[in-house]
Amino acid sequence: MSLYEFLGTVEVGLIFGLVALGAFLSFKVLDFPDLTVEGSFPLGAAVAALLIATFHWPPWAATFGAIAAGFGAGLITALLNVRFGILHILAGILVAIALYSINLRIMSGPNLPLLGAQTVFTPLQGWSVPAYMLSPIMLGIIVLLVKAALDLFLHTGIGISMRAAGANPAMAAANGVDVARMKLIGIGMANALTAFAGALFAQIFGAADAYMGIGVIIIGLASVIVGMSILPTRTIMQATFACLVGALLYRFAIALALQADFLGLQASDVQLVTAVLVILTLVSQNSRSGVARLLGRRPQ
Amino acid sequence: MRGWVWTLRLSLIATVAALLVPAVAGAAEKKVAISTIVEVPQLVETKDGVLKGLAEKGYTPETGLKVEYQQANGNMPTQQQIAKKFVGEGADVIVSITTPTSQAMAAATRDIPIVFATVTDPVKAKLITQYKHPGGNITGVSDAAPIAEQLKLFRELVPNLKKIGFVYNPGLDSSKATLGWMQEQTKPLGIEVVESPAPTTNEVIPAARKLVGKVDAIYVPNDTTVVAALETIVKIGQETKTPVFTGETRGVERGAVASLGLNYTEVGRLAGHMVAEILGGKKPGDIDAIIAYKKLPTFNVVLNKKSAEAMGVKIPDAVLKRATKVVN
Numbered sequence: 001m002s003l004y005e006f007l008g009t010v011e012v013g014l015i016f017g018l019v020a021l022g023a024f025l026s027f028k029v030l031d032f033p034d035l036t037v038e039g040s041f042p043l044g045a046a047v048a049a050l051l052i053a054t055f056h057w058p059p060w061a062a063t064f065g066a067i068a069a070g071f072g073a074g075l076i077t078a079l080l081n082v083r084f085g086i087l088h089i090l091a092g093i094l095v096a097i098a099l100y101s102i103n104l105r106i107m108s109g110p111n112l113p114l115l116g117a118q119t120v121f122t123p124l125q126g127w128s129v130p131a132y133m134l135s136p137i138m139l140g141i142i143v144l145l146v147k148a149a150l151d152l153f154l155h156t157g158i159g160i161s162m163r164a165a166g167a168n169p170a171m172a173a174a175n176g177v178d179v180a181r182m183k184l185i186g187i188g189m190a191n192a193l194t195a196f197a198g199a200l201f202a203q204i205f206g207a208a209d210a211y212m213g214i215g216v217i218i219i220g221l222a223s224v225i226v227g228m229s230i231l232p233t234r235t236i237m238q239a240t241f242a243c244l245v246g247a248l249l250y251r252f253a254i255a256l257a258l259q260a261d262f263l264g265l266q267a268s269d270v271q272l273v274t275a276v277l278v279i280l281t282l283v284s285q286n287s288r289s290g291v292a293r294l295l296g297r298r299p300q
Numbered sequence: 301m302r303g304w305v306w307t308l309r310l311s312l313i314a315t316v317a318a319l320l321v322p323a324v325a326g327a328a329e330k331k332v333a334i335s336t337i338v339e340v341p342q343l344v345e346t347k348d349g350v351l352k353g354l355a356e357k358g359y360t361p362e363t364g365l366k367v368e369y370q371q372a373n374g375n376m377p378t379q380q381q382i383a384k385k386f387v388g389e390g391a392d393v394i395v396s397i398t399t400p401t402s403q404a405m406a407a408a409t410r411d412i413p414i415v416f417a418t419v420t421d422p423v424k425a426k427l428i429t430q431y432k433h434p435g436g437n438i439t440g441v442s443d444a445a446p447i448a449e450q451l452k453l454f455r456e457l458v459p460n461l462k463k464i465g466f467v468y469n470p471g472l473d474s475s476k477a478t479l480g481w482m483q484e485q486t487k488p489l490g491i492e493v494v495e496s497p498a499p500t501t502n503e504v505i506p507a508a509r510k511l512v513g514k515v516d517a518i519y520v521p522n523d524t525t526v527v528a529a530l531e532t533i534v535k536i537g538q539e540t541k542t543p544v545f546t547g548e549t550r551g552v553e554r555g556a557v558a559s560l561g562l563n564y565t566e567v568g569r570l571a572g573h574m575v576a577e578i579l580g581g582k583k584p585g586d587i588d589a590i591i592a593y594k595k596l597p598t599f600n601v602v603l604n605k606k607s608a609e610a611m612g613v614k615i616p617d618a619v620l621k622r623a624t625k626v627v628n
Contacts, residue, residue, distance in 0.1 A: 001388070008384025008408075012377050100499065104470055111399055111473040113426035115406050205380055206407030207425070209400050210471035212376050219377065254378055258370060258385055268339055271373050 001255060007136050011204060013251035014139040015197050016219055020227065020243040021150055022193035023220035028228075028239070029154070030166040030186045035092030035217055036077040037194040039099025040070045042213040044195025045202035046103045049112040052119065052203075059120040063199045070195020071188040073099060078187040082180035096213075103210055110210040119203035139200070146193070147240050154236045162186050194220075222278055223247035229282050253277035330359065330579050331366040333386040335405070336397035338374040340524045345550070345564035346397050346418045346443075352565065353572015359579060376400060383408035393575045396440075397568075399425045399473045406438055413584040416440030417571035418564065420474035420522070428589050435585040441571045443522055445478060445547040446561040446593040447485045453560045453601065454545055455489070457613050458517050463492045465511035465518040465542075467504065467533065469525035470497045478521040478547065504529035505536075512540045520556065522547040522564075530554050534607065541612035549602040553627055557613050558603045561593045570595055600624040 001009075019037065026034035044066040051062035073095060080091035104110060124134040153159045164172035165182035173179050194216070202208040227246020233239040257265075257273035265273060334350060336343045347369065359365040368391070372379035383404040386394050394414045396402040402416040406427055414437055416427055422442055428434040455461050466482060468475035483493050494515050498507035504526055511518055520526055520533060530546070534555035537544035546556040549563045570592055578584055593599070601619070606628035608615050620626070 002385075002390075004388030005381070005385045006388075008388065009381055011384075012380050016377065100471070109473065109476050110471045111403075111425065113403055113424075115403060115426040201377070201380075204407065205376060205400075205404055207400060207403040209376060209473075211374065211400070215375050215377075251377075251381065255381055255385070258378075258382060261368075268371060268373065270371075270378065 001259065004132060005255065007132055009251045009255045010136045010248065011139055012201075013248035014136065014143045014244075015201050015204070016223060016251065017143045017244040017247040018146060018193045018197035018200075019216060019220040020223035020247040021147065021240060022190035022197075023217070023224045024240060024243045025150070025186055025193070026190040027221065027224065028166075029163055030183060030190075032078075032081075032088050032166070032183060032187060033092070034074070034077060034187055034190060035089060036073055036095045036099075036187070036191050037092075037217050037220060038213045039096035039103070040073045040191040040194045040213075041198040041201075041216040042103050042208065042210060043073055043099050043106075044070050044198025045208035045212050046106040046112065046198075047195070048199035049114050049202050049208035050106050052117050053112055053114060059118055059122070059203065063120060063196065063203075066199035067192045067196045070198070071192040073195070074188040074191030075184055077191070078184045082183050100210065100213075107208060107210070111207055112209075113207045114203060115206045120200070121203060135204070142200075143244060146196075147244060151237050151240055158182075158185070219247075219250060223250045226250060226278055226281055249281065250274075250278065253281070329364045329366060331368065331391045332359075332393050332395060332575055332579075333368045333370075333389075333391035334395040334397070335370045335372070335379070335382050335386065335401050337372050337376075337379055337401045338398075338524070339371050340528060341550075342522065342524055342527060342548070342564045343397050343418060346568040346571070347395075349565040349568020349570075350395055350417060350572040350575065351568075353569035354576055355572075356569070357573060357576035357580075359576055372401070376404070379404045380408075387412060393578050395571060395575060402427050402438075402440070410437055412437065413578045414438045414440070415571050415574045415578065415584065417567055418443045418474075420444050421477040422589060424477065425473065431589045431591070433586065434589050437584050439574060439584045439587045439589045441567050441574070442589070442591045443474070443548075443562065443564070443567045444481070444591050444593070445522060446599065447478070447481045449599055450545070450547070450560050451485055451489065451491070453558060453619070454517060454519075454543075456616060456619050457558055457608070458543055461491060461516050463494055463515040465494050465496055465508075465515035466521065467496045467498055467507050467511070467518060467526050468521055468523045469499055471499055472523055472525065475521050475523040475526075478523075482519070482521075498526055501525055501528045505532055508533045508536045512536065512542055515542065517543040517545060520544065520546045520551060527551065530556070538607070538610040541610075543611045543613045544607070549600055549625075552602040552604045552607075552625075555607050556604060557608045557611055558601070560599050560601050562596060562600070566596065567592045602627065604628055 026032045047066040047069045048062045051057040051065050077091045077095045080086045081088045124131040161177040162182045165179040169179045223246035224243050227242035231242035253274050257270045370382045387409045396405040396416045397418050399419050405414050422428050496507040498504045544556045546559045549559045552559050601623045602625045603623045604627040
């Protein structure tokens with residue numbers, strides 16, 4: 001693997017770290033399997049691309065616009081669930097498929113190019129260090145700041161109420177927590193994080209595309225699960241860190257699968273190789289019992 | 301876990317070693333890196349066409365050409381990683397098939413020559429600013445269909461053509477562009493385009509059925525989603541005697557009545573020739589980007605007699621004489 005590819009993998013991994021933080025918030029903290037992200041990731045990309053390419057907003061303002069749009073999308077999903085009693089998974093699916101059409105409207109078509117436009121990464125050009133080395137550093141700082149902010153939030157009054165609402169809604173409600181409100185805020189935040197990731201990804205990819213959301217939920221969830229199985233997750237700070245590591249590992253699994261041609265594998269086998277690598281990671285995490293199970297022996 | 305961390309480490313060590321040791325492999329070895337977003341027939345045909353075009357110009361694995369091929373399984377983050385891999389490992393030319401693939405490559409490098417193929421509107425996709433002498437590191441081949449000429453053919457086959465159905469995936473850039481051109485070309489002829497969107501292959505059946513009785517013919521553009529279900533549309537066309545036309549000639553072999561112009565092997569071949577020119581020392585910015593059908597010496601007219609009969613189309617002798625190829 002070249003340094004350029006390595007740093008590129010880190011870049012994509014860090015961006016999907018934001019998706020993983022969102023998935024952590026919805027799936028783990030709120031126990032709300034939120035599928036809206038398949039739509040809110042391309043929504044973030046679309047809104048950012050529209051504001052940058054068509055309205056010539058400064059890239060950061062456009063990115064914040066995308067974050068707000070993502071929050072709105074999550075809010076609608078949560079609203080469908082808590083106000084109208086629609087099953088959480090279905091509510092997410094409904095909003096995600098609606099967003100497919102909305103994204104096509106936003107971009108007035110399926111693809112909105114950002115090639116040559118000003119992006120949040122443009123200021124990295126023209127330094128003595130090449131931009132491809134600076135952008136993972138910048139993304140690393142952004143993602144760690146977001147992680148720290150999320151950690152802090154989950155320790156505030158609202159944050160603790162949110163965790164309680166997810167862990168035991170009946171008990172939380174009995175203690176005066178407004179569970180519905182917690183879901184609204186939490187799912188909104190999770191999708192704001194996802195849309196943030198979508199906005200950053202579009203600016204690195206060179207375009208926003210209607211099909212950008214494919215597989216985002218799987219990547220996010222796999223990152224959370226991989227990260228949380230191999231690292232300690234006793235505290236919130238450890239858990240969110242594990243999500244980021246999981247997102248990076250997932251991208252490296254794909255990078256490795258892309259190199260797998262020497263094993264006689266072909267391009268279309270990448271998905272299978274990725275799945276096997278993730279399974280191996282999960283199986284071997286608890287090394288002794290995991291490996292024993294892999295070899296067909298019973299753990300001691 | 302430990303195993304693949306080691307593989308990772310080893311590959312890192314190997315790469316570092318490769319960076320430190322100057323390349324000994326002679327200057328004769330050339331590398332072409334090809335990528336596409338997803339493997340569907342049209343795109344695989346494009347890729348095979350590129351290799352064919354290269355072979356025609358004397359570049360084959362036997363003569364020292366190294367070819368790397370990666371597809372992203374429809375996943376854009378993976379596409380992004382492939383772009384970084386190609387640029388990081390270096391290539392003499394990158395061939396990018398489809399719009400998003402080309403955009404990812406263009407964002408990843410301004411130095412390595414890129415030849416795009418099967419991008420319908422490269423100017424709108426911001427890959428190039430103009431076809432003639434595009435400048436920069438990008439040139440390539442558009443797969444835009446010769447709509448005006450195709451309509452002329454369709455009207456010969458269906459003389460009372462007043463309404464034409466257009467089944468497409470609104471999420472694909474190429475189909476959106478084709479729809480725009482189709483509307484432009486049909487307006488002066490007094491033909492109405494009836495849109496029928498199918499965002500996934502599963503939705504092609506209802507989208508095609510919806511058109512039955514409302515249109516005089518169905519047109520299937522070069523849309524990967526819809527072409528994947530072409531046989532279904534052909535069946536509906538036969539059952540209801542609604543003629544089905546396609547944007548590329550390969551569709552006729554699969555049961556459409558007729559098409560005119562290009563097929564994807566040709567698009568790839570033309571791109572392959574460009575790659576060969578660049579390998580020969582030309583700058584991509586000096587090679588005009590082209591629309592594939594305009595480079596074909598004569599318009600290929602391909603007809604399917606059996607389908608024509610089944611869909612109630614009587615092929616005039618004049619058209620039959622002009623045909624480059626008649627299936628069945």
